[in-house]
Amino acid sequence: MYCGVMRLDFKCLKCGSDKYIVKTAIIPEKSPGLKLEISNYYLKICLNCGHTEMYSAKIIDRDEELKPQY
Ligand SMILES: [Zn+2]
Numbered sequence: 001m002y003c004g005v006m007r008l009d010f011k012c013l014k015c016g017s018d019k020y021i022v023k024t025a026i027i028p029e030k031s032p033g034l035k036l037e038i039s040n041y042y043l044k045i046c047l048n049c050g051h052t053e054m055y056s057a058k059i060i061d062r063d064e065e066l067k068p069q070y
Contacts, residue, residue, distance in 0.1 A: 017048035024057070 011018050025041040040057035 012046040012049060012051050013053075014051040015046065015049045017046055019047040020044050021047060025054075 012020070021044075023043045023045065025043050027039050027041055029037050029039050031037045042055045042057055044053045044055070046052070
């Protein structure tokens with residue numbers, strides 16, 4: 001299921017715009033055991049001012065009820 005991210009209502013914290021794009025970012029992270037772990041993130045980028053929010057895809061995919069708090 002890939003629809004989780006689209007359900008996150010977005011209002012830019014900086015300018016209040018609700019126009020944004022979502023991109024997926026794959027970021028390698030070092031875990032404590034020196035093993036490289038690939039983590040998936042969603043980037044929500046405000047089309048008005050460029051403010052970017054980052055969400056861990058792991059957590060969003062695990063918890064379907066996750067919603068931003070206003
Ligand atoms: Zn903005």
